[in-house]
Amino acid sequence: MNNSTQTLNPFDKLLDLTCFTPLGLLSLLVLAILPMVPPFNQEYLIRWLISAAFIASMAIAFDFTAGLINIVNFGYCAIMGLGAYTSAILVERLGLSPWLGMLAGGLAAAGMGLMIGMITLRLRGIFAACLAWFFGLALMGLATKLVWLTRGPMGMRVDRLFDTPSNVPFYYLLLAMMVIIYITCKWVTRTHMGVAFMAIGQNMEAARTSGIDPVFYRVSNFVLSCAIGGVLGGFYAHYYGILTPDIMHTSKTVEVLAVAYIGGRGSLWGGAAIAFPFIFAMELIRSSLSDLPGINLVLYGLLLIMVMIYYPGGFAQFFNTYFRQTGNKMASYLFNGVAADTK
Amino acid sequence: MIVLETKELTKRFGGLTAVNAVSMHINEGDIVGLIGPNGAGKTTLVNAIAGLNPPTSGEVITFGQKTTGLTPEKMCRKGLSRTFQIPIPFPKMTVLQNVMTAAIFGNRPGVIKDHAAHSRKMLEFVDFPIHEDTVSEQLNTVQLKRLDLARALASNPKLLFLDELASGLSEGELKDMMELILKIRDHGVTILMIEHIMQLIMNLCNRLVCIQFGTKIAEGTTEEVANDPKVTKAYLGGSGNTEAAAA
């Protein structure tokens, strides 16, 4: 809540509008110039940056459901995959532009979110999570089996968004998408709808007796979060250029979940902030320990357990307790900005 | 005027009949006490009326309309609020946000212009002792109950259910709570309170309903019910409550 009524200077106003703290904006600038600075200007490191920005974006939208209304969407990457396949098929078969394809992917995923939201309405968190997971498995099964449509595990070739061998334009597009996703989600949390999300996520009975209709809010939350996943899926398809069903695997969702939870449930920004160092660390580990496949999943598990035990609020909680409470005026401004609830 | 009436209201959990054909009514302006030994079915009865646990059979008539089985959010908009026996509001929200939730969603759109100001008024009304920016998971049970009360009042109810609001209070706090409940009644809110503390019941309620094993065993003015041998026996026998029995 920002109840300061004094007029803000234009810079602070912009920060307030975009829900960024000065530090958040600074990090964003760093991310923006990184591809021009050695060693990050090498293609393989730009690919890592894209992976990180992708997981970061997914984590924000995943946390929008898991952190706010407290339902873990275990089928999230399958829904992202649905967006990817929808876009790929429309573009390859019907000659749609990839941009429209991404939009269509978002719509398809939103439709799926609507369906899952409706079906899981009466269910408590854990059962809703399981059902979303089953939906994800079914979607992945379809993508594998409908070979005539998706070419199954052989992989489907997809046109890339930009007709250049360089990945840099993809990185900037994704970075912009990440910022838009963050601002959209954060904006929603500032509205009455956001209050309703938090209320039904924290105490369903008290929320309902306070007059909140959980049906509407739960479904809206699912639809928005899935739509974002679908658009990101469209991006994925037209970035990699080849689509296989294993992007829909539960282990991909677990990766997003790990980043979102370690970043801090319900913070929205936490997952995005740690995704970059985290994905780089994981890639380094993966390339140096290539004789131990799956080691990254073990590490996710261990890290998650540690976070759950020591810092259930994740990195965001850590940051809030050790940095935001600082007495130093400059630092406090840097970490908090003018509105205390922002990135 | 009758604001609430139940007819043969029954709630079964599998084989257990927690509320058995209870018919009762509440008049406007009443403070009705709902009493009975532990496990008698008081909370279940209140949940069945308020919509949290819809009744198996029977009828509920609220403000002259049939409201059997309506959802809690619909009942809230109709002007029914309730507090919880074990209050767990929204743990990660601040005190103010907790109350604002009901201020925003418990009233018809447009009725309340400034939700924060309205919520502050509610906190002031219940004399909430802690700063409004405190995260509510840091409060103790007594504070949480008061917060829950402010939340329940924020939707401007005409009928208010209080589930053991006063349990765990010290002697002095009990006096404050009694005054507060009277103050709420004087603002035109009809009250149904589940309570074990005899001192509170005898001082506040003008009518009592007593249930035992889910069945209503007495209903009437406070004196009538308090002196009813069936009621005394219910409290003394078996699952009796020492506080009540001593009174």
Ligand SMILES: Nc1ncnc2c1ncn2[C@@H]1O[C@H](COP(=O)(O)OP(=O)(O)OP(=O)(O)O)[C@@H](O)[C@H]1O
């Ligand atoms: N959700 C439920 N499922 C199954 N049984 C329940 C449920 N809720 C309550 N009961 C049972 O219904 C009976 C009445 O419980 P209830 O909580 O209504 O009693 P109470 O009068 O409020 O007691 P207390 O004074 O201890 O609060 C008890 O035997 C209880 O175990």
Ligand SMILES: [Mg+2]
């Ligand atoms: Mg009870």
